[in-house]
Amino acid sequence: MKFFSYLKRGKNSLRSNKQAAQLLQDKISKDLNYNLTIIEKLFTKTPDLIIRRFYLNQTGQPAALVYIEGLTDKLAINEHILYPLMHEDNFGKNTGEPAAAIGRTKKAVLWNDIVNYLLMGYSVLLIDGRESAVLYDTQGWPQRAIEEPQTESTIKGAHQGFIETSKQNIALIRRYIPNRELKMKEFIVGRRSKTLVTMLYLADVAHPEVLKEMEKRIQRLDVDSIINTGELAEFIEDNSFSIFPQFQISERPDAVASHILQGRCALVVDVSPGVLVGPMTFTSFFQTVDDYSTRWISASFLRSLRFLSLFIALFLPSLYIAQVSFHYELLPLNLIMSVGESRVKVPLPPIVEAFMMEIFLEMLRESGLRLPTPIGQAVGIVGGIVIGQAAVQAGIVSNIMVIVVSLTAIASFIIPSMDMSAAIRLLRFPIMVLSALLGMLGIVLGMMAIIAHIISLESLKTPYGAPFAPLKVSDFRDTIIRFPLWSIDKRPFTARPVQRKKLNWKGKNKKSK
Amino acid sequence: MKKILLLAVLLSAVLCTACAADSINLEETSLTLSLAMDLDEKGNLVVYQTNPIFSPEAKKKKDTLSAYNVLSLTQGNIVFDAVSNGNVVNGKTQVVLIGKNLLKQRNLFPLLDTFYRDPENAVNARLVAVDGAVKELMNFDPEDKPRLAVYLANLIDSTHRREQTVKTELGRYFHQTYEKGMTPSITEIKKGPEEILVTGTALLDSSGKYAASLNRQESSLLLLLQQNVEKPVPFIFTLSANQREGEISVNINNVDYKIVTDYIGNKFYFDIQMDMDVFLMERNFMINTEENLKKLNQKIENLLKHECEGLIAKLKEHQVDPIGLGIYARGYHYQEWKMVEDNWGQAFSEAEIIVSPKVAIQSFGVIK
Numbered sequence: 001m002k003f004f005s006y007l008k009r010g011k012n013s014l015r016s017n018k019q020a021a022q023l024l025q026d027k028i029s030k031d032l033n034y035n036l037t038i039i040e041k042l043f044t045k046t047p048d049l050i051i052r053r054f055y056l057n058q059t060g061q062p063a064a065l066v067y068i069e070g071l072t073d074k075l076a077i078n079e080h081i082l083y084p085l086m087h088e089d090n091f092g093k094n095t096g097e098p099a100a101a102i103g104r105t106k107k108a109v110l111w112n113d114i115v116n117y118l119l120m121g122y123s124v125l126l127i128d129g130r131e132s133a134v135l136y137d138t139q140g141w142p143q144r145a146i147e148e149p150q151t152e153s154t155i156k157g158a159h160q161g162f163i164e165t166s167k168q169n170i171a172l173i174r175r176y177i178p179n180r181e182l183k184m185k186e187f188i189v190g191r192r193s194k195t196l197v198t199m200l201y202l203a204d205v206a207h208p209e210v211l212k213e214m215e216k217r218i219q220r221l222d223v224d225s226i227i228n229t230g231e232l233a234e235f236i237e238d239n240s241f242s243i244f245p246q247f248q249i250s251e252r253p254d255a256v257a258s259h260i261l262q263g264r265c266a267l268v269v270d271v272s273p274g275v276l277v278g279p280m281t282f283t284s285f286f287q288t289v290d291d292y293s294t295r296w297i298s299a300s301f302l303r304s305l306r307f308l309s310l311f312i313a314l315f316l317p318s319l320y321i322a323q324v325s326f327h328y329e330l331l332p333l334n335l336i337m338s339v340g341e342s343r344v345k346v347p348l349p350p351i352v353e354a355f356m357m358e359i360f361l362e363m364l365r366e367s368g369l370r371l372p373t374p375i376g377q378a379v380g381i382v383g384g385i386v387i388g389q390a391a392v393q394a395g396i397v398s399n400i401m402v403i404v405v406s407l408t409a410i411a412s413f414i415i416p417s418m419d420m421s422a423a424i425r426l427l428r429f430p431i432m433v434l435s436a437l438l439g440m441l442g443i444v445l446g447m448m449a450i451i452a453h454i455i456s457l458e459s460l461k462t463p464y465g466a467p468f469a470p471l472k473v474s475d476f477r478d479t480i481i482r483f484p485l486w487s488i489d490k491r492p493f494t495a496r497p498v499q500r501k502k503l504n505w506k507g508k509n510k511k512s513k
Numbered sequence: 514m515k516k517i518l519l520l521a522v523l524l525s526a527v528l529c530t531a532c533a534a535d536s537i538n539l540e541e542t543s544l545t546l547s548l549a550m551d552l553d554e555k556g557n558l559v560v561y562q563t564n565p566i567f568s569p570e571a572k573k574k575k576d577t578l579s580a581y582n583v584l585s586l587t588q589g590n591i592v593f594d595a596v597s598n599g600n601v602v603n604g605k606t607q608v609v610l611i612g613k614n615l616l617k618q619r620n621l622f623p624l625l626d627t628f629y630r631d632p633e634n635a636v637n638a639r640l641v642a643v644d645g646a647v648k649e650l651m652n653f654d655p656e657d658k659p660r661l662a663v664y665l666a667n668l669i670d671s672t673h674r675r676e677q678t679v680k681t682e683l684g685r686y687f688h689q690t691y692e693k694g695m696t697p698s699i700t701e702i703k704k705g706p707e708e709i710l711v712t713g714t715a716l717l718d719s720s721g722k723y724a725a726s727l728n729r730q731e732s733s734l735l736l737l738l739q740q741n742v743e744k745p746v747p748f749i750f751t752l753s754a755n756q757r758e759g760e761i762s763v764n765i766n767n768v769d770y771k772i773v774t775d776y777i778g779n780k781f782y783f784d785i786q787m788d789m790d791v792f793l794m795e796r797n798f799m800i801n802t803e804e805n806l807k808k809l810n811q812k813i814e815n816l817l818k819h820e821c822e823g824l825i826a827k828l829k830e831h832q833v834d835p836i837g838l839g840i841y842a843r844g845y846h847y848q849e850w851k852m853v854e855d856n857w858g859q860a861f862s863e864a865e866i867i868v869s870p871k872v873a874i875q876s877f878g879v880i881k
Contacts, residue, residue, distance in 0.1 A: 325536035329604040337565060344540040344567035
């Protein structure tokens with residue numbers, strides 16, 4: 001055992017992790033050399049840990065600056081910490097503190113704090129003869145430029161997207177809500193990952209119960225690490241056996257800001273560009289930010305199109321199966337003839353035909369997803385030709401089936417939320433089985449089961465089926481049809497805002513005489 | 514609890530697999546598109562059926578099946594199942610053809626019972642009487658026409674759209690039979706040497722047997738009196754036999770009805786008042802239409818009245834009431850109706866019926 005530990009941690013290391021844990025509870029000592037040996041013991045085999053020894057220019061005390069290269073901003077360390085301390089002589093003019101030109105500084109006594117901050121990109125200044133260390137915020141790691149998120153692009157909205165640093169993300173949200181009431185609560189989640197999760201809400205709008213519930217769920221978490229917002233969502237959602245997403249995860253600051261303004265709360269997870277928003281309802285997954293920036297009539301049309309495509313994506317293949325094997329009467333005679341003529345060449349029963357094509361489509365979609373764009377296009381072309389032409393000519397599927405499959409594919413792509421779209425794509429398979437067994441009756445049973453599930457589902461103890469169940473007529477102004485903005489004078493009930501009114505409309509501007 | 518739930522779901526899933534026995538894939542059916550019934554020389558019931566052939570290997574697109582000497586439609590279906598390529602399904606039947614011989618000898622309604630009793634059968638198939646041999650018509654396969662059932666359906670629909678014949682679906686026939694205040698009327702067709710033509714309307718009496726036939730112009734009048742016109746009704750009138758006036762074609766539109774009923778001296782009395790707009794479509798003689806407007810109105814009114822009363826005389830002769838005046842009798846004179854309820858045909862024939870059309874020519878067309 002010892003030998004392996006030696007191999008893994010290096011020869012200067014503490015003998016066990018337990019010993020280290022004990023040490024971390026201790027305070028630092030006055031002796032700089034002793035402190036540095038402890039740091040070296042704690043961070044064996046850590047070549048990116050930099051320890052810079054120097055003498056403070058004014059007092060001549062030996063000191064050391066400890067930081068991790070790569071997590072820190074080199075320029076800030078060199079010019080704003082090391083240079084003033086080594087060459088300037090205004091040390092302690094007023095405060096008796098080392099005069100580094102860094103805004104955010106902290107004092108730490110415990111080894112535990114020092115180690116944590118060190119790993120977060122802070123620089124630690126240890127001075128001989130002092131029993132506390134100074135921590136400088138020199139965070140600066142490689143990060144992506146702000147660009148438009150690929151999955152949530154918009155035509156008329158803002159083109160900014162979140163990145164992987166929560167500080168920046170919060171700033172992006174704050175740009176939309178420069179208000180004192182925008183409050184934040186910070187949590188550290190994950191024993192090892194120590195991920196910073198920030199809860200954002202409007203203190204005078206958000207419902208305290210919702211906030212309390214969210215807080216409770218985050219605090220209850222005891223996990224090793226959180227890498228992505230999706231992971232966090234799965235830990236804190238109401239029903240993890242449901243196929244429907246209960247939180248929206250968005251990469252758009254404008255979308256998140258508008259949710260916060262309606263009274264919802266948002267979780268910004270450091271290291272993930274996705275921001276989690278809750279409580280959500282089923283219908284809110286069919287809305288986009290663009291709905292509010294286009295004219296209300298066309299926005300309403302697009303919204304109703306999305307709900308129509310929800311039904312097409314869910315039920316069209318099952319309808320095809322039910323029609324072809326149970327209820328021919330429902331089809332017009334001419335359609336029966338052409339369906340019959342193309343079906344008769346197909347050796348498979350409709351359910352197998354439909355399953356095959358739908359699964360093929362899913363494979364095509366998934367295979368194109370992770371390929372570089374030029375190859376992805378090639379996959380599309382191959383798939384298109386195979387589905388569209390060859391399969392029909394070879395007599396494996398009927399050409400009506402090809403139309404059905406492509407229509408469902410298009411319809412499922414219209415749904416703006418990726419999570420919701422995935423849920424609906426998956427749900428259509430059980431309904432296809434039901435329709436093959438029971439025909440239209442099966443489809444109706446499936447529909448009933450889905451509706452019952454949506455009604456019973458909750459998101460942060462807020463009804464998921466609202467505004468339909470429970471019925472809130474006032475929310476219909478912004479559900480399937482978006483009324484003109486001036487008529488939506490209240491925040492949606494579904495977000496449970498404490499303050500409902502959001503605008504005063506005194507009629508249109510009259511012409512002055 | 515969870516195990517019980519899982520077990521319930523699995524059990525119901527297993528049970529569901531039995532349900533699929535109900536399904537027959539479309540291409541495995543022998544989908545009845547037209548169905549026909551007639552009597553053979555010996556007076557036995559014969560049932561015919563046509564169904565589409567989907568297979569690209571078959572040369573013909575239509576298959577005609579016949580079942581001789583059967584007792585009912587259902588038995589016919591069993592025979593069809595035995596001889597056809599797939600299972601007989603009646604859900605998409607377009608036309609039900611009945612031979613005139615059959616209509617004359619047997620009550621039609623009980624023969625169609627299975628259509629109403631089995632919900633999988635179509636009740637919107639068009640009910641048609643055939644003047645002549647049904648067998649010949651069912652085997653008719655013209656090269657320049659779509660398949661027989663589609664051809665017949667289109668034929669009947671387009672003729673009805675011109676208001677030249679009634680269109681009675683099985684469902685409507687059910688109503689016409691059960692309604693004591695009227696007698697059924699169905700489309701009548703005839704197979705010519707080269708084509709099939711709609712000859713007009715066949716009238717059935719209250720016992721469901723054939724009573725009389727109407728030609729196409731009479732059928733239009735019947736539709737007009739039935740208040741069953743949706744599109745302009747074309748009429749051709751011969752104004753007078755002399756040289757200066759000849760034929761005139763009009764479209765009758767926007768008819769407002771008022772039916773005055775009374776019961777005088779053991780007789781029902783009906784006055785069918787029709788207020789109609791007329792559009793002149795064609796005239797084959799010279800007349801100054803604008804100057805003679807009143808005269809023309811008057812003449813058309815008289816001719817229309819004359820023809821309607823001719824039709825009513827014919828209906829009275831056969832004691833049939835396809836117009837449905839019995840419904841008015843019941844509505845306005847219930848006590849008296851109650852007495853003749855089961856014998857309305859006779860009461861209708863004794864009733865006094867006056868038709869008073871009021872014609873207003875609205876347009877002479879775009880030329881003078």
